[in-house]
Amino acid sequence: MTTRQTILIAGPTASGKSALALRLAEETGGVIINTDSMQVYDVLNLLTARPGPDDLKITPHYLYGHVSPAIAYSTGRWLADVESVLDRPELTEKTVIFVGGTGLYFRALLGGLSAMPDIPANVRAYWRQQDAEQGAEKLHAILAGKDSLAASTLRPTDSQRIVRALEVIDASGRSIIEWQKETGRPLIDASVARKIVIDPDRQWLGTRIATRFEMMMKGGAIDEVKALLSLGLSGDLPAMRAIGVREIAEVLAGRLRTEEAAELATIATRQYAKRQMTWFRNQLSDGDGWERLSYP
Template sequence: MLNDAILIAGPTASGKSALALRLAMETGGVIVNADSMQVYDVLRVLSARPGADDLARVPHHLYGHVPPSVAYSTGAWLEDVAALAKKSSLSGRRPIFVGGTGLYFRALLDGIAPTPPVPEDIRNHWRQRLLDEGPEALHRLLSERDAAAAEAIGVTDGQRITRALEVHDATGRALSTWQNETTVPLVKKSECTCIVLEPERAFVTERIERRFDSMVEEGALDEVRSLLALDLSAALPAMKAIGVPELAAYLRNECSLEDAIMRAKTATRRYSKRQATWFRHQLDEDWLRLPIGSQAGSADELLKLIRNNLE
């Protein structure tokens, strides 16, 4: 089990990575990625991975280590964290987990259902059906096979719907029954500091606008070209990363670059709102909630509050 960990959650473009970097430099810690898109090797720009300067200042782990052809899962991430915990790279150093994927934090603190690996042919089958039939049709099918899982999963959440169906197909057991059996948590909540950033809407919207413009300037189109050249299934998580479908449409001459950028910014704003809602309702009172924005305290004041919480 990892001791004295710091967990930093928050919606996209809320300043999580910058806060994690400052804390890591102050505490001699190491940063561990907890964002499901920043794991993919070809999405350095579009996933807003830390840059070369940040990587040189502090050790970073689990960034860009997964090929886009892999449907990386929460379980795979937790296994990678467990492998890190056994290595000397974390020995004697405070791990700082930072990202916007709520299920990663939940798995870290609560454990996860130990579902067996799903054969690739079964996984591909359900990915294709998702493309052909859409999430709502598969959600109706899931309701027949695993009513408990269907009730817990939104009708438009194609990734989680297909995950439940493929587990049932591969194991003959409903995902909801597997979820009643969880692994031992890797982090004990009472011995870590949990922080969630709560940015003002106007603040994060402005940051999203600026950041996506910078992404285009820094090579986001080249990343999407490289990704499309791999001829991967459109159902793979990396192919659905925000910015990929939108810029791919431009590269296929289906819209102007201006329209593609506008759609990507809109998708990012909507995603940020969903993240904020999830964190607000799913993270309990043990999480230190920090307001971010023009009406909030300065970065130094927030760091002082965190330092006091660490003592």
């Protein structure tokens, strides 16, 4: 566990987290570590709102765009990558700023990662095939019969986590909820870290989301999706599920107009931001030392 000066900045998409991280990095001479599960992927620079070239000149950034979209990157791999970054001798005296919108990454950072069973390849392949054939809602019903506790915590449309819960119960005979209670070693000392969660006005955030996606479309997001699709990847990979990929793919296929795709992606992003804000309000409490910043 590191006791160096550490700052954590959590918040929904488009809420100004990266700008705040840059300002604090300049003030402290610190470095920034990505804490967002989509910004780890290469190719999708614009669509995942990764820091641009000008930002990267201001201070070192780590764990951005370092993973191929062909890989299903996990929280466990991210945590291992963070540990490798923190072990770098040149960062020993540096302030480290974690910034992102993935709640599970923050939870793992502060509380350690739950032990999980190894999943046999045939079990993983079976449930992924069932997901493709039956869909998330039918699998959610199956999960309710096998592991009602896990099913009660998951949205019926959350296919990735439903499949994961089914894999775990089949491979181990134990609920994924039971496994998650067995926490590992935290990397950050929560008692000395400065912890900030951005809690913006929803209408203000919705406007920012729409404006940002319009800029993404004008700035080359369509070319990014074209490059991603050229890789011929499975549609169930996390990178292929990034907001905007499916919508822009429909534009490239001639089934949607650009304006329609932008509207659909904006709606999906607003819904995602709402889920993020709910999670942060419920999980990152003032009692645990989280400072809340409200914009505007």
